[in-house]
Amino acid sequence: xxxxxxxxxxxxxxxxxxxxxxxxxxxxxxxxxxxxxxxxxxxxxxxxxxxxxxxxxxxxxxxxxxxxxxxxxxxxxxxxxxxxxxxxxxxxxxxxxxxxxxxxxxxxxxxxxxxxxx
Numbered sequence: 792x793x794x795x796x797x798x799x800x801x802x803x804x805x806x807x808x809x810x811x812x813x814x815x816x817x818x819x820x821x822x823x824x825x826x827x828x829x830x831x832x833x834x835x836x837x838x839x840x841x842x843x844x845x846x847x848x849x850x851x852x853x854x855x856x857x858x859x860x861x862x863x864x865x866x867x868x869x870x871x872x873x874x875x876x877x878x879x880x881x882x883x884x885x886x887x888x889x890x891x892x893x894x895x896x897x898x899x900x901x902x903x904x905x906x907x908x909x
Contacts, residue, residue, distance in 0.1 A: 793863045794851045795827050796844050803841045811835075813848060816867040818906040849890050853883050868894075870902050 798809045810828040817823075820839035826832070837843050852868055855861065857879055861869050878897070882890060897903060 792851075792855055792858070792860050793827070794848060794855065794865075796847050796851075798824065798837075798844060799842055801842055803835060803837050809835075812863070813865045815865060816906055818908050845887055845891065849887070850883065853879070866904060867906055868903060871904060872902060874902060 794812055795810055796812065798804060798811055800806050800808045807830060809824070809826055809830060811824040811826045813822055814825045814834075815823045822837045822843055824835050824837060826834065852864065855864050856870070856874060874897070878893065882893060885893065894903070898905070
């Protein structure tokens with residue numbers, strides 16, 4: 792199940808709404824996107840100041856985790872060990888800000904790999 796996202800038009804997308812998948816994340820908060828809409832450029836990067844559809848991504852990510860379908864999950868969010876059941880049950884009920892904090896905490900606890908610097 793590919794996690795295809797609708798990314799709103801902004802300078803990083805050359806002012807065009809795009810469809811793409813999150814290919815990789817870096818420690819500085821930049822996100823490398825592979826397009827799925829046939830528009831060039833086929834790859835682009837969003838910086839922390841750009842608008843990334845975290846709500847879309849996290850809801851699709853949670854479904855993939857629940858289904859155990861890890862094939863299309865970006866490496867940065869592919870669990871290295873089994874996620875606690877209470878996380879899977881409660882994650883979707885939390886506001887976005889808390890979901891991002893939960894991800895950070897899980898990463899620090901070794902559930903996800905460290906993010907690369909480059």
